Amino acid sequence: MQTCLVIDEFAVVRKVASRILTLSGYNALVADTLEQAIGMIAEAGTVDIVVVSATLPDASVDDAVRRVRQEPGASRAIVLASLVEANLGLMTRAKRAGALGFIYRPFDRESLTGWLRAYAPAEEAKTRELA
Known part of the structure; x- marks a missing residue:
């Protein structure tokens, strides 16, 4: 089962994401700050997908993405930025x-x-496709 870590400052986003991910065949972890997320990555050992809010209170999206990528347990993870609206400057910084x-x-x-499936299908879905 793939592990997806959602880093978001809003409790309702974390709760909804966790429920959706769990029901969709992912192991869901949630954190409200970058520092908490870094600790969770270290504790989990490895994460497969990281969804980082572009509006975290303790880090800019580009700093958050870089910090996540520096963690040994997330260096190969698929990192996606979570945005409220398309913002070319923010998106460019996150991509870089x-x-x-x-x-x-x-x-x-x-x-x-749908977004996650495009990057990393849940194990349950992969199993059904192989059958």
């Missing part, structure tokens, strides 16, 4: 820092899993 793509908020189950 190592983000692979973007997820837009607010999201529902269909949109979140």
Whole structure:
């Protein structure tokens, strides 16, 4: 099962994302700050996908993406930036820092899993495709 870490400052986003991810076949971890996320990566050992909010209170999106990428347990992770709206400057900084793509908020189950599936299908879905 793939592990997806969602770093977002809003409790409702973390709760909804966690529920959607769990129901969709991902192991979900959530953090409200970058520092908490770094600790979770170290504790988990490895994460497969990291969704980083572009509006974290303790780091800019480019700094957050770089810090996540520096962690041994997330160096090969798919890192996606979570945005409220398309902002070319913000998106460019996130991409240059190592983000692979973007997820837009607010999201529902269909949109979140659709974005994630494009980058890293859940193990459960992979198993069904092979059968």
